[in-house]
Amino acid sequence: MRKYQQLTLAIMAVVSFVAFIYYKHEYERLRYTLQYMETFGEPPPLDKEMSQQCLFMAQLRSATPAAEWTTVSPDIAVYTSFWDDYSGLGEAKLRTIALISNSLHPTNDLDVKVSYETGEYVLASCEMEKAENRNHVRGASDAFHVVYLVCSPVYTKDTQHLHTVAPYLVQFSTEQGKWTDYKFVHESDSYKTMLDKSAVCVPPNTSPTHSLNYVEFISFYQVLGVKKFVFYGNGLTPTTRELLNKYVDEMAIMVEEKSFNYVPALHSLQSGEGLKTLEYITRQVVELDCMYRHRDAFENVIVLSINEFIIPNQKQSLLEVLKSLSGASGRGKAVSEFHLSTQKVCVDPQHGISQPSNLLLSQQTRSAGGLAEEGTAILRPHLLTSAAGRLGAPGGVMEQHVSPASAVVYKYGHCPTTDTHSDVVHLPTRIKFIDLVEKSVFYRKWKVANIPF
Secondary structure (H helix, E strand, C coil): CHHHHHHHHHHHHHHHHHHHHHHHHHHHHHHHHHHHHHHHCCCCCCCCCCCHHHHHHHCCCCCCCCCCCEEEECCEEEEEEEEECCCCCCCCEEEEEEEEECCCCHHHCCEEEEECCCCCEEEEEEEEEECCCCCCCCCCCCCEEEEEEEEEECCCCCCHHHCCCCCCEEEEECECCECCCCEEEECCCCCCCCCCCEEEEECCCCCCCCHHHHHHHHHHHHHCCCCEEEEECCCCCHHHHHHHHHHHHHHCCEEEEECCCCCHHHHCCCCCCHHHHHHHHHHHHHHHHHHHHCCCCCCEEEECCCCEEEEECCCCCHHHHHHHHHCCCCHHHHCCEEEEEEEEEEECHHHCCCCCCCCHHHCCEEECCCCEEEEEEEECHHHHCCHHHHHCCCCCCCEEECCCCCEEEEEEECCCCCCCCCCCEECCCCHHHHHHHHHCHHHHHHHHCCCCC
16 A cells, blocks of 8 residues: 555656646746737737838848838938938038938928937938939939938037937938837948958849849859849849858858838839839939948949849959059049940840840840940949048049940840841850859859759
């Protein structure tokens, strides 16, 4: 009888111990959940679609805060804000890329609140400044303009200690007490080195794009020495993103995706003739954002569509092209903008339509018009965003046209048989670049994955 009592007690002890461990685990899980909800709020319903911004933040490794349009009023929308040493004398101001209606003077009734990491905030006074525009293509909008809102924080006696501190967040309002959501303020990355580093920014695509197009684009510009790629809008295909997540470190490059949600004011431009204006505005905004985002970390930035390829005629990298333009005196280091000519080309109708399994660079093409400057430029952000560069002071902005003998931007497109083309046929003579792309890490990984397109 005594043995059975001991066995029963042992079983009860084991069961009690297991129950204790289980309930302790459940208690810790519940406590963690309550603490999480208290800190971050209640999670969205399971049946709610994941937001586009959440998808962007979950992919790749983003080194800078996210960017998206915020509507301040029906006439004003803001994109990104930068803490900018406007005068070059340490008197920093807040510079925001904005879209306004043509007839509006937004600073008349615009309120701005600048917040700091300490939780303190100050109001700011703003003025409008015309933004740079290097796009030579017709299509400028009479209804909308891209501008800078340059704002100066107004410090009181109690907030004077914030004068030397960079702000953390900013809000805008045109109605009393009705503020927009917070937007991050981008600070300078002056601790980074920018020597001979290049970044490429790609505006949102207006048509479906195959994974191979991204693979070819990234591989080609990696061959040319580009170290960073920033894709705006819907950006990369899932296949391309998956491959980049696996091999971006092996490729020794950086890749980011930035959202580009279209504000209500631009919805009317997303069809018909307005589409050209929409692309015009989008490219200008992407260029400004790209320039300020990389002003202290990259010496050169270029805005290119996914179907645009800079082909050096004699050199093999962008750095070699720029060095050849500098000459023996090295004056090219002072040039702020290198303007490139563009040659539109399309697949020769006699050789069929380009297949998604073929590289664009390997296609036989015909010219679709003559050489022309269409706004593509290699920009030097550290010069363009300086006080001298922005104000056009002596020694500031220096532009240099790149001769087609040095490099040309080839812009690929579809050519229906009804179009008229010149007789200039472009054979795939750039064999060295095709060969280098096919030998690149990213292209080989794509081929190994056995992805049809």
